[in-house]
Amino acid sequence: MSEPFNYNSIYTPYFVGFIKMKQDLGYNMLRTKWILLEFDKFFIGIGAKDLYITGELIDQWRKTRINDGQRTIYAKYSVWSQFCKYMCNLGHECYIPRLPKGVSKNCFTPYIFSHQQMADIFRACDSLRLHDKHMSTIIFVIPAVVRLMYGTGIRVSEALSLKNSDFDFENHCIMIRKTKNGEQRLAPLPDSLQQVLEEYSANRNRMPLLNVRDTKGYFFVSPSGTFCRAGSVYCWFRKILANCGIQHIGNHQGPRVHDLRHTFAVHSLTKMAKSGHDLYYTLPILSTYLGHKSIGATEQYIRLTAEMYPELLSDERKLCSYIFPRIKITEEDGNN
Numbered sequence: 452m453s454e455p456f457n458y459n460s461i462y463t464p465y466f467v468g469f470i471k472m473k474q475d476l477g478y479n480m481l482r483t484k485w486i487l488l489e490f491d492k493f494f495i496g497i498g499a500k501d502l503y504i505t506g507e508l509i510d511q512w513r514k515t516r517i518n519d520g521q522r523t524i525y526a527k528y529s530v531w532s533q534f535c536k537y538m539c540n541l542g543h544e545c546y547i548p549r550l551p552k553g554v555s556k557n558c559f560t561p562y563i564f565s566h567q568q569m570a571d572i573f574r575a576c577d578s579l580r581l582h583d584k585h586m587s588t589i590i591f592v593i594p595a596v597v598r599l600m601y602g603t604g605i606r607v608s609e610a611l612s613l614k615n616s617d618f619d620f621e622n623h624c625i626m627i628r629k630t631k632n633g634e635q636r637l638a639p640l641p642d643s644l645q646q647v648l649e650e651y652s653a654n655r656n657r658m659p660l661l662n663v664r665d666t667k668g669y670f671f672v673s674p675s676g677t678f679c680r681a682g683s684v685y686c687w688f689r690k691i692l693a694n695c696g697i698q699h700i701g702n703h704q705g706p707r708v709h710d711l712r713h714t715f716a717v718h719s720l721t722k723m724a725k726s727g728h729d730l731y732y733t734l735p736i737l738s739t740y741l742g743h744k745s746i747g748a749t750e751q752y753i754r755l756t757a758e759m760y761p762e763l764l765s766d767e768r769k770l771c772s773y774i775f776p777r778i779k780i781t782e783e784d785g786n787n
Contacts, residue, residue, distance in 0.1 A: 456484045460494035461502065469537045479633050486530045504535055504545040525551050561713035562706035563755060568697060569601060569714070575694040579687070586675040589683045595651040596671060596684060597691075597711065602644040604715035604741055606631060607681045607708050616666040618652075620645060632744050684708055716741065716752040717759065724756070 458466045466487045470480050493512050509531060516524065528550050535545040564572065576594040599610050605627055612629035619625065623640045630636065640648070652670070655663060660676040662668055671679045688708045692699050697706060716737065723733050730753065738749035 456488055458488065458491040460491045461499055462491065462494055465502070465534075465538060465541070465543075466491065469534055472537070473533075481631070481633075482526070483530055486527050487534070489527070490530075490534075502538070502543045504531075504538065506546040506548065509546065509548050521551070561755070562710040563717050563759060564697075564706070564710065564714045566718070568695065571695040571697075572597065572691055575691040578694070579691070587673050587677060589671075589673050589679045590687065591655075591674060592651065592671045592679055593684070593687045593691075595647055596679075597688070598644055598647050600708070600711040601715055602641055603638040604712050604719070605638060606712060607684055611669070611671055611679045611681060611684070613670045614666065615664065615668050615670050618648065618670060620649060627742070630742050632742055634742060636740070636742050638740070681708075712741075713752070713755075716749070717756050720752055720756045721759075 470484060470487070473480050473483065490512070493515065497508075497511070499508075513524075516527070519527070528548055531548050532550060535547045538545045539547070573594070576597050579590050579593060581588055581590050596607075596610055599605065600607060603625070609627050609630060613625065613627070617626045617628060620640075623642075623645055625638050625640060626635065627638055628635050655672065658674055660672070660674075663672070663676065669678055673679060685708055689699050692706060699706060719737060720730060720733075723730060734749060734753065735746055737752075738746045741749060743749050
């Protein structure tokens with residue numbers, strides 16, 4: 452088990468056994484591991500000493516998750532249900548909760564930045580200033596990280612996990628290895644984005660950091676050489692939004708750093724539509740490029756593009772928003 456997933460409650464051996472069982476069946480358990488880690492901390496917090504999960508105990512946990520969205524709560528109840536069934540099969544009687552009412556796939560609409568807003572965001576990134584001296588700050592990497600996410604559509608976790616060896620500037624591409632769905636993929640680098648990354652790399656290499664050029668080292672690091680955290684990127688991004696006059700609603704309503712990925716997808720479809728490409732054939736390419744498990748997760752961008760730019764998809768030669776049948780998007784798809 453990887454280092455972040457150290458369980459310490461009375462349920463530790465059962466969490467480990469449950470994860471192994473599901474992995475042996477071929478399931479990707481990364482998100483479940485994080486959810487179980489939350490359960491583990493909850494059990495520790497209440498001082499659980501009996502291997503008996505009651506409905507009242509799950510209700511007690513639910514009251515602590517006031518900031519979780521509907522999809523997130525659905526996913527966590529699903530893990531509760533599966534884990535409790537697993538415990539019952541081992542002879543430990545546990546309450547198996549019902550799943551909440553299914554979440555409509557249209558209950559959440561990502562925030563799509565306009566081209567002007569993206570230009571404002573880039574200017575705000577370049578204008579960030581540090582008023583206190585903190586060697587652990589990541590302000591130094593923000594302009595490059597934000598441009599990388601918008602320019603390639605990769606997730607913030609994927610961007611921060613990139614190693615020096617993942618960048619192939621000679622062939623204008625990067626290798627994304629640590630992905631949400633466990634499949635490696637290549638992402639091309641536009642010339643303007645590559646220039647930004649090369650400038651960042653050159654300035655980073657001037658810092659007196661041990662092994663800063665090591666091929667196994669992280670590409671994005673703080674001035675102290677430490678790994679950059681996604682939470683820190685979110686903090687700086689909220690400051691950038693404020694400087695741009697873009698309201699941050701909060702409570703998972705955005706705009707979020709992850710909306711840079713959604714914006715990349717919609718802007719890419721818009722550009723292809725304006726160029727006269729048949730989106731019926733290009734959508735599978737975009738789906739593969741984004742690392743989605745199914746085309747259904749990518750199809751939502753067609754509808755978003757149709758709503759924002761209806762004139763682009765009115766031509767019969769291009770794909771209308773209803774070409775693909777409406778399908779039920781799962782929790783996994785909805786967070787891609």
